[in-house]
Amino acid sequence: MKRDNNRLSGHYRAMYKLIYESGKISKQDIAMKMNLSLPTVTQTLHQLMEDEQIVTDGKFTSSVGRRAVVYSPNNERAYAVGLELFANHVTATLVNVLYEDLGSTTINLPFKIEEGYFQQLGDWVREFISAQSISLDKVVGVGIGIQGLISADGKKVLYGKILNCTGLTSSQFERAIGIPVTLFHDADCVALAEQNQSHNQEDAIYLSIGEHLGTAIVINNQIYTGEKGRSGTMEHITLNSKTGHKCYCGRRGCLETYSSLSALLRENETIEGFMDHLKQKDQETVQRWRDYLTNLAEVINNLHMFTDNRLVIAGVLARYLDDGAIEFINKRIKSITAFPEDQPYVERGTAQSRPVSFGATLPIIKSVLDNI
Ligand SMILES: [Zn+2]
Numbered sequence: 001m002k003r004d005n006n007r008l009s010g011h012y013r014a015m016y017k018l019i020y021e022s023g024k025i026s027k028q029d030i031a032m033k034m035n036l037s038l039p040t041v042t043q044t045l046h047q048l049m050e051d052e053q054i055v056t057d058g059k060f061t062s063s064v065g066r067r068a069v070v071y072s073p074n075n076e077r078a079y080a081v082g083l084e085l086f087a088n089h090v091t092a093t094l095v096n097v098l099y100e101d102l103g104s105t106t107i108n109l110p111f112k113i114e115e116g117y118f119q120q121l122g123d124w125v126r127e128f129i130s131a132q133s134i135s136l137d138k139v140v141g142v143g144i145g146i147q148g149l150i151s152a153d154g155k156k157v158l159y160g161k162i163l164n165c166t167g168l169t170s171s172q173f174e175r176a177i178g179i180p181v182t183l184f185h186d187a188d189c190v191a192l193a194e195q196n197q198s199h200n201q202e203d204a205i206y207l208s209i210g211e212h213l214g215t216a217i218v219i220n221n222q223i224y225t226g227e228k229g230r231s232g233t234m235e236h237i238t239l240n241s242k243t244g245h246k247c248y249c250g251r252r253g254c255l256e257t258y259s260s261l262s263a264l265l266r267e268n269e270t271i272e273g274f275m276d277h278l279k280q281k282d283q284e285t286v287q288r289w290r291d292y293l294t295n296l297a298e299v300i301n302n303l304h305m306f307t308d309n310r311l312v313i314a315g316v317l318a319r320y321l322d323d324g325a326i327e328f329i330n331k332r333i334k335s336i337t338a339f340p341e342d343q344p345y346v347e348r349g350t351a352q353s354r355p356v357s358f359g360a361t362l363p364i365i366k367s368v369l370d371n372i
Pocket residue numbers: 235236247248249250251254256
């Protein structure tokens with residue numbers, strides 16, 4: 001709860017920010033860095049403590065004089081839960097106000113738009129939070145990453161062909177979970193998770209490669225959504241509409257059908273199984289991998305043409321791309337592109353294991369911090 005004393009409220013926020021960014025800091029250092037008198041610092045610290053924004057965390061070690069008290073951000077002040085919905089299961093991740101991943105869990109729960117599904121999901125989410133000994137009122141929001149396009153206010157699925165959930169709303173989840181819910185495009189969650197991990201906020205295209213291909217464009221540190229939230233769906237750019245493979249969107253030959261894992265793997269084949277065969281140098285698998293990377297290079301070259309930014313390969317595939325694969329892609333791009341570049345622009349994602357459920361918490365935590 002922010003105080004309405006104008007003289008202090010400016011310091012309040014700035015002091016919280018300094019403590020948050022420092023992790024551990026003494027009163028004396030705060031006074032010095034903010035150029036404030038010790039009594040002013042003491043008073044603002046007192047308010048921050050009273051509002052449970054910060055905690056004292058022991059004392060600094062010092063060989064001379066009194067040892068100073070350590071002030072730290074209160075990492076138990078607020079939490080967010082992120083969910084990723086799949087056709088047959090759901091993954092949940094819990095994150096605190098320091099953007100720390102406190103753990104994940106998965107439930108086998110086939111997606112259905114019916115009351116029983118939402119109830120079961122709600123019960124499971126609340127149990128997951130309780131199991132971490134966190135009270136529900138400390139969880140300020142649930143972010144849900146969905147394989148589909150979402151309205152700008154995060155309340156409605158505009159296009160959800162993969163889960164057949166067009167028209168689904170956040171309130172359907174909210175009623176069952178009992179915590180405010182925001183929906184996000186899953187590829188946007190991956191882009192946010194990657195940015196958080198790499199601390200690189202330069203403009204980029206993020207290719208999230210999992211069962212399906214998802215794409216997001218980040219410009220000026222913002223996900224570019226376009227006027228109606230339909231931007232960054234490069235997966236349905238069509239390369240071969242006549243004889244290409246069928247895409248779930250109804251067309252043929254979309255980028256999705258060249259560079260998603262569904263395009264790489266056979267029915268019932270897992271990426272782990274595929275990679276095992278690749279390691280054993282199984283000839284057919286090696287050839288299939290080369291063909292796939294060749295297509296991926298084609299896709300990347302096309303996308304890079306109209307943004308001229310770095311391009312990050314993220315999502316499940318990123319964990320399996322070794323240096324050899326990246327080199328293969330870079331060489332291929334160099335040989336096909338109309339504008340060869342000296343420096344390669346393809347980057348490998350930081351290979352976080354659950355980027356969608358983690359990324360779905362980030363805007364929620366950010367809004368908590370923005371509102372202090
Ligand atoms: Zn398509």
